[in-house]
Amino acid sequence: MKRFIAVTAVVVAGFSALASAQSTATKPLADVAKTEEARRKGVSKPAKVYTNGSLRSDTAPAVPAPPTPATAAKPSGNATPTNISPGMAVPAAPTGAGKDEAYWSGRMKTERATLDRLQIFADSLQSRINALLTDFVNRDDPAQRAKIEADRKTALAELERVNKELDQQRKKIAALEDEARRAGVPAGWLRPGA
Numbered sequence: 001m002k003r004f005i006a007v008t009a010v011v012v013a014g015f016s017a018l019a020s021a022q023s024t025a026t027k028p029l030a031d032v033a034k035t036e037e038a039r040r041k042g043v044s045k046p047a048k049v050y051t052n053g054s055l056r057s058d059t060a061p062a063v064p065a066p067p068t069p070a071t072a073a074k075p076s077g078n079a080t081p082t083n084i085s086p087g088m089a090v091p092a093a094p095t096g097a098g099k100d101e102a103y104w105s106g107r108m109k110t111e112r113a114t115l116d117r118l119q120i121f122a123d124s125l126q127s128r129i130n131a132l133l134t135d136f137v138n139r140d141d142p143a144q145r146a147k148i149e150a151d152r153k154t155a156l157a158e159l160e161r162v163n164k165e166l167d168q169q170r171k172k173i174a175a176l177e178d179e180a181r182r183a184g185v186p187a188g189w190l191r192p193g194a
Helices: 002-025 029-042 101-138 142-182
Strands: none
Touching: 101 142
16 A cells, blocks of 8 residues: 555656646747747748649640741740730630540540450451461471461461551550640540440
């Protein structure tokens, strides 16, 4: 029992010492406010505050168009309706303006369907080439082997052509995604099944 009382006394003494240290270490809220007000008065230049209006969007084309008489009068930087002077050309709307979800998802669906058809055709050509190679190896007649080899070479040439078309189609899809991104189209509009 004596041990319990001693431990309790030490704990109470520790808490009271901690409480007194905290009360003397903390400043009243009014003093903190006065200190902060003095600090703010001493700051000579306010920090830069960025808003949505101060950021410009990335709608510029990848390759700048040659200047025309209407665009030659444009100022450098962002031309917004508030800083356009009379006689200056009004900036064009983004490329995606007026084009809805059905337009973008339809274009992407068409491009992906073309890619799928080409991929299926390439796979079937590869299967034909494999079958012709197996048939070539299993034939003994030189005339039949020559005919099979000619068919296999034709199929190989066709497969090479289809693989080039596949690469071009993948590039078209990437270009369409990039065009949609520059036009500010939501990514969900281009997803499969959209």
